[in-house]
Amino acid sequence: MSLEHHKNATLRYQQQVDNSRDYVVPFIQQEFPRLEGLRVMEVGCGEGGVLTPLLEKGCHCVGVDLAPARIELARSFLGKYETTGQLKLIAQNIYDVDFLGAFRNAFDVIILKDAIEHIPDQEKIVGHLKQLLTPRGQVYFGFPPWYMPHGGHQQICHNKFLSMVPYIHLLPRPVYRGVLRMFGEENDIVSELMDVKSTGISIERFERIVKRQGYKITRRRFYLINPIYKYKFNVSAREQWKPVAAIPYVRDFVTTCMYYMIKPA
Structure with missing residues (x-):
């Protein structure tokens, strides 16, 4: 059953905005309390909804996506920020040499929201992101663990x-x-x-990749009920019960969403 937000870009954008404003941005603020002037990039930005609350708070943002059509959608929602120079929207592969040349050590926060589970060779991209971070920079990840009930989308x-x-x-x-x-x-x-x-990724596999690529986890949050479900299904977000979250592998089957902040060790 294809849901309405799968077909309606405006609805999808607004759901992203609300989820980012209520959950993603407050999570990032636990590591970066002052957002104004923060340099942020989102990989796989889609319609740009995740970036919108950050732009509203004065961040300087780059949204990058492989699909030019998705970038044009983001431009239709966020064009005013491009006009003022606060936002750049780019249809490009972040592995491209000229992208790295333009943005090496450029970002305080890099966001991958519902993206890592779609990316082949996750080890490669996690390692590559280090080159794009400032000395204080961190990467935010939000994703559904593969073994959860609907982890296959x-x-x-x-x-x-x-x-x-x-x-x-x-x-x-x-x-x-x-x-x-x-x-x-x-x-x-x-x-x-x-x-x-x-490409689906489990909690355990993600954390092994993070460790192998020389990062440390600065913050993580387990959700029994994914925050985005609040906007898609009118079901309130709920964090995972801590004793369950502490049990490796078992937690993968009953945790519908993970939030992480990681930084180079």
């Missing part, structure tokens, strides 16, 4: 039953693909879900 399925079935994404690849096709999912949906199955 199966909610994008057109079939209502499939979109609601928890843990179906944990089936072996051939079985999962076969089930999707049996229920009539279109090729583009099947392809997207199989891509997510290849």
Whole structure:
């Protein structure tokens, strides 16, 4: 069952704005209490909703996305900030040499919100981001752990039953693909879900990558109920019960969202 926000860019943008204002920005402020003048980049910025509250508070922002169409959408919502020079919107790969040349050691905060679980070679990008941080810089990550009930993003399925079935994404690849096709999912949906199955990331794997790439975790938060559900489904956010959050692997299956701040050790 494809939800309204999957089709409605304005609704999706506003949900991002509200979630960022109420949850993402206050989390970042625990490490950076003074936001005015902070230099911020979002990787995979989409419509730009996450950056909007930061722009409102006086941050200087760069939004980068591989999809030019998504950058144009962001421009339609945030064009006034581009006009004043407070925002740059760029359709580019952050691995490009000229991007690194323009933004080496440029950002106090780099944001990957609902992005890392879609990126191949997560080890590479986590390591690469160090080159873009200022000496005091940190990276914010927010993502759904792979093993949680809908960690495979199966909610994008057109079939209502499939979109609601928890843990179906944990089936072996051939079985999962076969089930999707049996229920009539279109090729583009099947392809997207199989891509997510290849790149989905668990809490344990993320923290191993962070450690191997020479970062330390400065702050993390486990959510039993993802804050974005407040805006998508009218269900209040709820942090994970601390005894559950302390149990490796078990917590992956019942934690619907993780927030992290990390910085080079």
